[in-house]
Amino acid sequence: MDSLEGSNSGKRESTNPQEEEGKKQPHQQVKRFCSMRYAMAIMIHCCNLIMCTQNFSLSIAIIAMVNHTGQSNQSNVSTNGYPDATADTGVPVYDWSPEIQGLLLSAILYGSLITTVPGGYFAGVLGGKKIAGFSMFICSILSLLIPLAADYGLGYLFVIRIVQGLLQGMNYSALCAFWPKWAPPLERTQLSAIGTSGTTMGNFIAILAGGFLCESPGWPSIFYIYGGIGCVYCIIWFSLVYDDPINHPLISDSEKEYITSSLTEQANSPTWSLPFKAMIKTMALWAILVGNVCRFWLISNLTTSLPTLLDNMFDLNFEKNGFLSALPLITSWVSMTLGGYIADFLLSKKILRLITVRKLFTFLGMFFPSLFTVLIPYVDSTTAIAFLILASTMSTLCYSGFMINPLDIAPRYASFLLSLGTAFMVISGLISPVITGYFISQDATGWKNVFFLSSAINLLGMVFYLIFGQTDVQDWAREYKITRF
8 A cells, every 4th residue: 555655755745636735735714614615515415315206216115016915805996097006095006027127227227327427527627517407407307207107108208217227327427526626625525525425315214214105195105296396406406506615605715715726736627638548558547447347246235135145045025114114224324424424534534645545435445344244144134133233324434535535636536437337336246146146146145145245345445555555647638738739
C-alpha cells in the first residue's frame, strides 16, 4: 500500500486536490449544515430514495400479485373487471409461474445496464439536473401505470419495467455528475455518501411499508403512492436543484466562493471526448472496476442467496420477516453516512493521507465482510444473522474507499467512470446468481462453496485495489489550456 504512495510522491503536491486543499487552506471553510451543498446532497438522497422504492416495489408487490390463497373457493368472483381478483381485498391476482416472476423482476436490471454508461457520459457534459429530473418524472408516471399494465397483459408490464430500467440507469448516472461541481475535496466523501445512501433508505422504506400496503388497501397502492410521490418531487427537484453552485439563486456568496475556490485545482470542465486508450491502460481505473465486480459479487449473494440458506439450514424464513429483512438496510445506511463523515474528518485534520484513507476503508469494507460470510455455515442461526447483518453493514464502507475513487483520479470524467463502475456491478449481479445456482444444485456442501467463492472473489478485489489503487489525478484527466484557432 505504501509503495504506491512513495512512487507518486514526486507529483502529489499538484495532483491531489484534497491534500492540496488541506495544506494551503486558501479560504475560510463555511458552515456545513444548513448549507446549500448539503441541501443538494439531501435532494439527491431523496431522488435516489424515490427511484429505489419504485425499483423495489414490484419485488414486494409480486408476492401479493400471485398469492392464490382462498382462490379455489372463490373462483367465480370477479372484482372491478380484474381477472382472478381476491374476495377479501378486491385486488387482482395473476397466475404467473416462478420463471415469469423472475423475468419481471430482472427486466428493470437489464434496462438499467443499457443506459448506465451512456447516461453518465451525457450527464458529465450536459449536466445532471434535466436528465435526472425527466427520467424520474417519466419513471414515476410509468409506476402509476403498472397496475393497469398488469391487467392488460404481461407484454405491457414487461415493456414498462424495461423502460423503467432504462430511465433508472440514466437517473443514477446523472446524479453522479453533481459531485465534481458541488463537493469541496475535504467534504466530497460525506456529501457523496449522503446522496448515495438514499438507495439503501429506499429499499428500507419499500420493505417496511410494502407489506402493510399489500394488506390494505392492496398491492396497487404501492405503485400509486411511490409513483405519485415521485411526480410531486419532480416539481421540487426542478425548482431547487442546479447543476453547479455558480448559477444557484439561493446560495450565499461565501459558500459559492468556498466551493469554487476549493475546486480551482481540479480539471472538471465538460468535454465530449473520452481518452479511451489512456483509460484502458490505467491500472488505477482497473483497480476500481475490479473492486466493483468483486464486492458486488458478495453483496448480491448476501441479499439474495444467503436468506434462502438461512431458511434451509436453520428453518428461519428470513425473507418473510420484515424486520430481519430491513435491519441490514438501516444499519448499512448508518454505516455509509458515518463512514463518509469519518473519512472526511481524517482528511481535514490531516490525520491520514488521501490514498491511505481510500485503501483503509476499502480494506475494512471488504476484508471483514468476507470473514463474516465464510463463517456463516459454522455457527448457529442467531450468530449467522448477526454475521449477515455485519457483512452487509461493513461492506458500505467501500463507498468511502474505492467506490468514490473516480472523483480523485479523474474529476473531469467522474460521472462517466462512476457509471462505468455501476455497469460492472450490474454485470456481476447478473452472473453471480447463475454460479450460485450451479453450486447449490450439486450436493449438500454447495452452499459452503458459495460462501468460500464469494469471500475469495471479494478478497481478490480488495488485494487488487490495495496494490494498484491511486488517488493522483491521471495525466489523461488533466485539462490543459491551449490556444484554439
